[in-house]
Amino acid sequence: MARRLAIDRRALAAFRVALALVVLVDLARRLPDVRAFYTDAGVLPRSVLATLYPGYGAVSLHALSGGLVVQLALFALAGVAALALLVGYRTRLATVVSLVLLVSLQLRNPLVLNSGDVLLRRLLFWAAFLPLGSRWAVDSGERTNSSGATDRVVGLATAGLLAQVVVVYLTNAVVKFRADVWLRGDAVRYAFQLDHFTVLLGDVIAGWTPAVQFAAWLWLALLVCSPLLVVLTGRARAALVGAFAAIHAGMVVTMQLGVFPLVSLAGLVPLLPGWVWDRVEARVPVTRRLPRLPRTPLARRVPALTALARTLAALCLVALVVVNAVGLGVVGAPAGTPDQVTERSWDMFAPSPPRATWWVLAPANLTSGERVNAITGEPFDASRPPEVAEMHRNERWRKFFADAKREPQLRQSLARHLCTRWNRTHDSGMTDVQLWHMSERTDLDGPESVERERLGSYRCGAT
Structure with missing residues (x-):
């Protein structure tokens, strides 16, 4: 189990870069609509937010003001934190700040969110427990062309991150099996007929009936096999990761799904085995030593933080399994459970696409x-x-x-x-x-x- 749940430190570094890039892309895509979505002059003034989502405004920094200047300042702060995460400068702090500002932004207008937004904040959450700055970062100060064996990280946080990735696919597979449209191979045909979703190549291949039927069966098979992303190791795992990545890349050029395909691609990065990163370092040599500011990590100065972090990771790992089991109906929800807990976040085009x-x-x-x-x-x-x-x-x-x-x-x-x-x-x-x-x-x-x-x-x- 340790071998399968371990993550190469270079994979964590690449994951850090991928997460930071997705956050920057997300901010850039939201920026043109900042007035419309996040100010009182837009489509969701704070008074309407308070009526529809009581309590959200109390925990959102973006809801402290309805003015445009404050929103732009918070966007700029989020961009700075994402850039720090990108280069690995004060990585843990940059990750936490990025997470806090992302959640704040999402709570300011929950009406414009999709599964990609949910997954992005979940990945950032698990990333906050991991040493993302131990390689290829200003924090590490190491040469980025080092070769040979490298340390791997394994623990509750790596288990939580990998479980989060697999849960998305597996729960989606379970829901898809509740409608025969996927088994017939017609689901992707219906999806590509949704002109309010399809863009670019999606309009071109919508009429390729045999191809889109095969794509439906292939995607359903991959979803069913998603636990193998953790079970397999070595080249077999890398091949399966590549298959999932190819599907998500196809989503980018066929459907208007926002950051969901990009977030999914970022989530696959930690699953790539060490030999992939050996080749990356061999082909992309960088001889310059990164600058590093000497300091003692906070966890070493305050040892209790380590125990607290492990406890929180354990509780969240259990919650991850239980909440998704409740959402699928495998476990009954106690009376009075909020709808946000029982709602499924991973039912994309499931049990069947819209008609x-x-x-x-x-x-x-x-x-x-x-x-x-x-x-x-x-x-x-x-x-x-x-x-x-x-x-x-x-x-x-x-x-x-x-x-x-x-x-x-x-x-x-x-x-x-x-x-x-x-x-x-x-x-x-x-x-x-x-x-x-x-x-x-x-x-x-x-x-x-x-x-x-x-x-x-x-x-x-x-x-």
Whole structure:
């Protein structure tokens, strides 16, 4: 077990770099929507957050202020912490700060999160227990071209990290088996018919029926075999990691899933065995010694922290297993258990993919007499867009629109934001806006028709 749960220190270093890059990418992707998603002038003012998610604002640093300047300052601080994590400078502190700011950001607007966001904070959590700065880091101060055998790390934290990676795949497999669409091989066909998800190559290969059927069976087989990511060792494990990585790379170029594929790729890095890193160091020689500031680690100065960390890691490892067992229904949840515990975070396209493509239209009237789509800013056109994914700008807007369909308060704040955004940047003012939900049910073998549902009509200045 120790051999299978051990992680090469160079793998931990690469994992550190991958995590830092994902955090930076995540921040960069959120930044254009910082006003819309994280200020009181956006779609989720703090008053609405307090109504829908009581208590979230009390533990989120980003909820201390509804102003844009404070949000930009916190984004900048998160970026600095991620850069420190990237180079391995005060690595433990940088990891904890990155985790705290990420959780704070996610709690400020939980409506725009997906499974990738959940997985990212879980990986950062386990990373805080691991010596990510012991190799290829400013903290280590070692030559990065050293060869030969290297120390491995094994313990509760490595078990928790590897278990977290496997649990994502295994629970997803269990849920997928509850619908026969995956066994028939039609699941990926349905997924690629969802135009609000598909991008780039996804639109091209959507019609390759034999290929996408094989992809469905291959992915389901890999999910079932996910425990072998830990059971196997050496080249067999590396080959299986490569197969998972290839699927996630395919997701990047076919579907609009946000950071989920990137986070998943980062989670696979610690599973790569030592011989992979021997080759990496042999092919990428770096002779310069990294600068290192002499200091005594906090754990050595305060020995009680080590025992506390081990206890916390043990408790969280048990919680990881129990919570996912409850989410799958394997273990019954005690009465009064919050919904956040029993909800599954890893049911992506499971038990089956959605059966309809949808998008939101926001026809708005201007003082000039023109009519525009308040979401895109273009002249209003009620016809089906050729690229539905472009109607939502990104996956976070798509997630928010899905939540707004169910919650009247969100529709009101969305309309208010659309009016304010337009009137702030245009001479011709917006007087009113309507929200419509358009849905096109997927039919693999027949014609598809669009259904319309009016969500509301709002006057600007009175929303």
